[in-house]
Amino acid sequence: MSRYDYQIPVTFEHRIVFTRNAFSAENQELSKILAEGGGRRVMVFIEEMVAAFWPNLTDEILAYFSGLDLDFRGIQILPGGEIVKSDDSIVKQVWEAIDSAHLDRHSYAIVIGGGAFLDAVGYATATAHRGVRLVRFPTTTLSQNDSGVGVKCAINSFGKKNWIGAFSVPFAVINDFRYLHTQDEETRRGGLIEAVKVALVRDADFFKWIKNHLESLAALDPETLEACVEKSALLHAQHIATSGDPFETGSSRPLDFGHWAAHKLEAMAAYQLSHAPAVAVGLALDVLYSARIGLLKFSVVDQVFRVLDGLKLSIYHPGLDWLDDHGKRRVLGGIDEFREHLGGELTILLLEDIGKGINVHQLDETLLGECINELKTRWEASV
Numbered sequence: 001m002s003r004y005d006y007q008i009p010v011t012f013e014h015r016i017v018f019t020r021n022a023f024s025a026e027n028q029e030l031s032k033i034l035a036e037g038g039g040r041r042v043m044v045f046i047e048e049m050v051a052a053f054w055p056n057l058t059d060e061i062l063a064y065f066s067g068l069d070l071d072f073r074g075i076q077i078l079p080g081g082e083i084v085k086s087d088d089s090i091v092k093q094v095w096e097a098i099d100s101a102h103l104d105r106h107s108y109a110i111v112i113g114g115g116a117f118l119d120a121v122g123y124a125t126a127t128a129h130r131g132v133r134l135v136r137f138p139t140t141t142l143s144q145n146d147s148g149v150g151v152k153c154a155i156n157s158f159g160k161k162n163w164i165g166a167f168s169v170p171f172a173v174i175n176d177f178r179y180l181h182t183q184d185e186e187t188r189r190g191g192l193i194e195a196v197k198v199a200l201v202r203d204a205d206f207f208k209w210i211k212n213h214l215e216s217l218a219a220l221d222p223e224t225l226e227a228c229v230e231k232s233a234l235l236h237a238q239h240i241a242t243s244g245d246p247f248e249t250g251s252s253r254p255l256d257f258g259h260w261a262a263h264k265l266e267a268m269a270a271y272q273l274s275h276a277p278a279v280a281v282g283l284a285l286d287v288l289y290s291a292r293i294g295l296l297k298f299s300v301v302d303q304v305f306r307v308l309d310g311l312k313l314s315i316y317h318p319g320l321d322w323l324d325d326h327g328k329r330r331v332l333g334g335i336d337e338f339r340e341h342l343g344g345e346l347t348i349l350l351l352e353d354i355g356k357g358i359n360v361h362q363l364d365e366t367l368l369g370e371c372i373n374e375l376k377t378r379w380e381a382s383v
């Protein structure tokens with residue numbers, strides 16, 4: 001006898017498109033998706049920085065929608081970057097815009113910007129009327145290869161990353177490759193850390209591919225960059241679709257490999273350290289720790305560190321050594337915050353091999369300290 005009278009599976013459609021010049025007249029991807037949903041009202045939110053890099057974008061969008069039988073409710077240009085996640089002011093602005101434009105649950109909010117903008121505006125669209133349809137246009141390497149295809153949104157609060165947020169499947173994700181190439185070189189390259197991460201936890205062949213293409217990736221060769229972004233996005237989406245826990249109700253979160261330290265470092269640095277370099281440091285720490293507890297071969301550590309070095313990502317940040325009043329490394333507070341954020345037993349993914357993670361339920365703080373010392377020594381030797 002089942003404990004439940006009914007167990008009803010609920011399925012979601014996760015529409016993901018890779019394209020170029022989505023707002024050109026001949027590109028039908030977006031119009032097909034909007035027609036499929038049957039909604040009529042459309043409003044577009046563009047991150048200021050993206051609008052600045054693409055001065056014709058608003059005209060292109062106006063021209064695109066003038067050719068469609070939809071009820072276009074205007075374009076809002078708003079600030080982006082991690083700063084907009086620091087409070088709820090942008091969320092309120094978006095709620096007001098949605099209310100003034102009379103968007104409803106069948107309406108579409110098309111949101112064009114980096115990961116932070118998508119997170120903050122996406123939180124507003126997920127909560128307005130309990131969900132206005134969100135069509136995400138990620139515009140950075142990191143947001144196209146990871147967060148854009150994710151099913152969550154958040155802003156920061158109480159000095160912690162992503163404390164306020166929701167799980168909410170976007171109506172569609174349009175990865176328009178043309179936006180990928182205007183970010184400054186460092187952040188364009190750095191965003192590839194999430195591709196390295198997903199390769200390490202899910203796909204040894206992809207990690208090999210990254211190693212073999214490291215030079216072109218470091219040089220930001222457009223074709224190689226786009227191929228890497230697409231593969232990473234698909235691996236992230238496949239994980240969400242097939243892991244059996246898309247809304248992270250369990251304790252295991254493989255896609256957050258290296259993130260317990262990363263999120264803590266970002267918050268400790270008052271978000272002056274951005275997500276990608278923070279993840280690089282967190283990932284380096286957990287890779288080295290995996291080897292130091294005997295799970296992983298040290299030769300793998302060297303391979304991973306070579307890839308990070310190739311992408312000009314540092315394995316150490318001074319924040320790792322910031323101490324609290326009791327002389328304890330503050331970053332270690334990230335372990336408990338990670339547990340509390342997830343609920344349940346502490347569960348951290350470590351590596352047994354490339355492409356093969358294993359969950360552990362405790363971390364040895366003394367050994368972590370030794371790993372941090374080693375990261376610092378290696379980093380000092382490399383600069």
Ligand SMILES: NC(=O)c1ccc[n+]([C@@H]2O[C@H](COP(=O)([O-])OP(=O)(O)OC[C@H]3O[C@@H](n4cnc5c(N)ncnc54)[C@H](O)[C@@H]3O)[C@@H](O)[C@H]2O)c1
Pocket residue numbers: 047049050053080081082085113114115116117119139140141142143146147148150151152153154179180181182183184187191275276
């Ligand atoms: N929701 C999720 O599942 C998830 C997953 C991973 C990361 N994230 C979040 O994503 C955020 C990081 O995203 P990000 O790396 O895109 O950072 P970001 O959004 O801060 O963008 C980085 C910088 O690039 C600028 N920018 C954006 N698009 C541009 C373009 N096309 N050309 C030039 N400049 C451009 C932005 O204004 C910003 O200054 C973090 O807040 C992180 O927590 C969320």
Ligand SMILES: [Zn+2]
Pocket residue numbers: 146194259275279
């Ligand atoms: Zn991340």
